[in-house]
Amino acid sequence: MKRLTALLLLSLPLAAAEPPPFKDRARAIIDTYAHPKTGDSGYATIASRLWLREDSAWCSRRLEELLAAPSGDMFWMFPMTAVMYLDRGQLSDSARLKLRQAWKTYMPYRGDTENHWLLYYTSLYLAAQMWPDRGGDEWYTGKSSEENLEEARQWIESWVRLTTTRGQGEYDSPHYMGVYLIPMSYLAAWAKDPAMKKRATMMLDYLIADYAPENLDGIFVGAQSRVYDKQLLEKWANVATDFGWLWFGIGRPNTPFNSYPLYYALASAYEPPEILRRIATDRSQPYTHYERKRTRNRWRFNDERNGPVYKTTYVRREYAVSSDQGGVLQPIQQHSWDVTWSVPDARGVQNILFALNPHSSVRELQTYFVFGPDAAVEGVVRSKKMYDSPDKFSGGSPYEKIVQDRDTLIALYDVEKGARFPHINAFFSKDLNEVREDASGWIFARGGEALIAFRPLQPYVWKPIEGGGRRLFSPYRKNGVVMQVAATSEFADLDAFRRAILALPLKVSLEPKPTVRFQSLRGSLIEFTYGETPKVGGIAIDYANWPLFGGPFLEAAVDSEQLLIKHGIMRRKLDFRNLTVKDATSN
Numbered sequence: 001m002k003r004l005t006a007l008l009l010l011s012l013p014l015a016a017a018e019p020p021p022f023k024d025r026a027r028a029i030i031d032t033y034a035h036p037k038t039g040d041s042g043y044a045t046i047a048s049r050l051w052l053r054e055d056s057a058w059c060s061r062r063l064e065e066l067l068a069a070p071s072g073d074m075f076w077m078f079p080m081t082a083v084m085y086l087d088r089g090q091l092s093d094s095a096r097l098k099l100r101q102a103w104k105t106y107m108p109y110r111g112d113t114e115n116h117w118l119l120y121y122t123s124l125y126l127a128a129q130m131w132p133d134r135g136g137d138e139w140y141t142g143k144s145s146e147e148n149l150e151e152a153r154q155w156i157e158s159w160v161r162l163t164t165t166r167g168q169g170e171y172d173s174p175h176y177m178g179v180y181l182i183p184m185s186y187l188a189a190w191a192k193d194p195a196m197k198k199r200a201t202m203m204l205d206y207l208i209a210d211y212a213p214e215n216l217d218g219i220f221v222g223a224q225s226r227v228y229d230k231q232l233l234e235k236w237a238n239v240a241t242d243f244g245w246l247w248f249g250i251g252r253p254n255t256p257f258n259s260y261p262l263y264y265a266l267a268s269a270y271e272p273p274e275i276l277r278r279i280a281t282d283r284s285q286p287y288t289h290y291e292r293k294r295t296r297n298r299w300r301f302n303d304e305r306n307g308p309v310y311k312t313t314y315v316r317r318e319y320a321v322s323s324d325q326g327g328v329l330q331p332i333q334q335h336s337w338d339v340t341w342s343v344p345d346a347r348g349v350q351n352i353l354f355a356l357n358p359h360s361s362v363r364e365l366q367t368y369f370v371f372g373p374d375a376a377v378e379g380v381v382r383s384k385k386m387y388d389s390p391d392k393f394s395g396g397s398p399y400e401k402i403v404q405d406r407d408t409l410i411a412l413y414d415v416e417k418g419a420r421f422p423h424i425n426a427f428f429s430k431d432l433n434e435v436r437e438d439a440s441g442w443i444f445a446r447g448g449e450a451l452i453a454f455r456p457l458q459p460y461v462w463k464p465i466e467g468g469g470r471r472l473f474s475p476y477r478k479n480g481v482v483m484q485v486a487a488t489s490e491f492a493d494l495d496a497f498r499r500a501i502l503a504l505p506l507k508v509s510l511e512p513k514p515t516v517r518f519q520s521l522r523g524s525l526i527e528f529t530y531g532e533t534p535k536v537g538g539i540a541i542d543y544a545n546w547p548l549f550g551g552p553f554l555e556a557a558v559d560s561e562q563l564l565i566k567h568g569i570m571r572r573k574l575d576f577r578n579l580t581v582k583d584a585t586s587n
Contacts, residue, residue: 113296
């Protein structure tokens with residue numbers, strides 16, 4: 001009956017009913033995978049049925065079939081770990097034996113990204129914990145259970161320390177956030193060591209807190225390290241949306257659910273504390289949120305392995321504007337800035353506007369990967385097909401610099417001679433309303449309840465986009481964009497907004513370097529020259545003292561290993577040095 005109720009509520013329109021309770025939302029996800037309507041019944045179905053204690057004979061037979069030829073590396077390891085810990089005596093002896101033998105004979109690749117290693121070492125840690133006192137001849141690693149456990153423990157602890165001092169490398173990815181939450185959910189549920197269990201539970205708070213201020217109706221906004229092409233333009237269709245619904249009952253989840261929230265629910269099914277729910281849902285007042293992250297490991301051309309990433313996100317009920325400082329901070333899938341507007345139902349809607357220089361180079365790949373240069377681009381394009389396209393909409397550029405003050409953003413471009421794609425692409429969604437090109441050079445548009453003024457610094461042409469929308473194409477090496485956003489409630493109509501924008505002082509020069517001086521709608525004087533530190537109100541931005549987290553809801557200093565979570569009079573402090581959590585109220 002609970003399952004039926006949860007699924008019925010899930011099918012209702014957004015405003016028709018309150019979302020089901022957290023436990024019912026988690027159960028709805030598990031039930032969906034335990035009883036798939038179509039498609040292959042694989043590891044997710046086995047794990048879900050074991051959680052439900054259903055059909056153990058089928059689970060055993062199907063597991064043996066799948067283990068006849070293991071594949072998938074760390075993406076095999078973490079489903080196996082769930083099956084192992086959800087077994088609880090249900091699997092047959094032969095299925096359990098095949099599962100154990102797989103950890104001896106199949107050698108999963110450790111991977112080359114931060115999420116790969118966290119999945120790998122968490123799975124290895126829990127496998128070694130399950131089968132202690134085994135020698136190296138019983139493991140694919142050639143190391144004993146004790147050695148595997150210790151190697152994994154050290155890496156997991158070092159990742160937590162690095163994240164809570166300098167930020168994540170694969171930061172704020174609306175897809176890959178899931179494969180950070182899964183390992184922490186596993187350890188919170190199944191680690192026997194009390195310190196590891198506590199550390200993982202605290203990291204769940206930390207990761208969820210990282211999402212809570214940067215969501216708009218469940219959609220993960222903000223500058224992001226990694227995002228896939230379709231999900232960049234249709235932001236609802238991301239893993240993050242499922243987590244927002246699972247945790248807080250906001251937005252609409254994907255149909256069917258992504259599998260990452262499933263494995264989270266199968267382990268700890270950790271329900272965030274009330275303070276995080278309030279942060280995730282309170283958009284009563286506009287606010288600016290700051291974060292410092294780090295680049296992925298840089299193997300060449302840099303003296304510092306992990307460079308800083310400075311993020312700014314301005315959020316209000318109607319929209320969010322977010323950015324990093326520009327440059328290549330992640331290879332291939334970086335997304336540096338945009339405005340995202342709220343819509344009543346985001347399914348199938350492209351509620352985003354942004355621009356970029358579609359950079360592609362062997363040097364970028366050589367910076368972040370260890371493979372040789374000869375087939376670097378070809379190898380990447382096999383899995384990330386748009387990387388080497390002049391029409392792409394994702395990716396960072398060494399020729400892009402960005403400054404943001406609240407809902408005002410300036411992006412400048414100075415592309416060197418010989419660069420393969422010396423132009424900018426701007427994405428104008430099919431879901432924009434009232435797009436008007438003004439003789440002044442400004443383009444005015446409305447997205448939902450957001451009014452957008454967009455000013456290219458050079459001439460442009462429009463190109464159609466398959467599936468709808470238009471690409472603004474501006475083929476100049478020295479270029480830029482000024483964007484100012486406001487709420488429809490602030491102006492009588494688009495014409496009144498237009499008059500207000502045209503009254504703002506704007507001075508532009510392109511030689512010797514692109515330079516903009518702009519008095520924003522909020523009264524800030526922004527002065528920005530490409531390659532120089534921008535000034536707001538006559539004061540240079542202080543990147544040296546940028547916080548790990550800053551704003552009305554989160555506070556954390558670089559290197560502190562602490563996070564203060566705030567909402568109203570509520571306080572929750574995470575101290576990773578001492579592994580303590582303190583809740584309090586302030587006067």
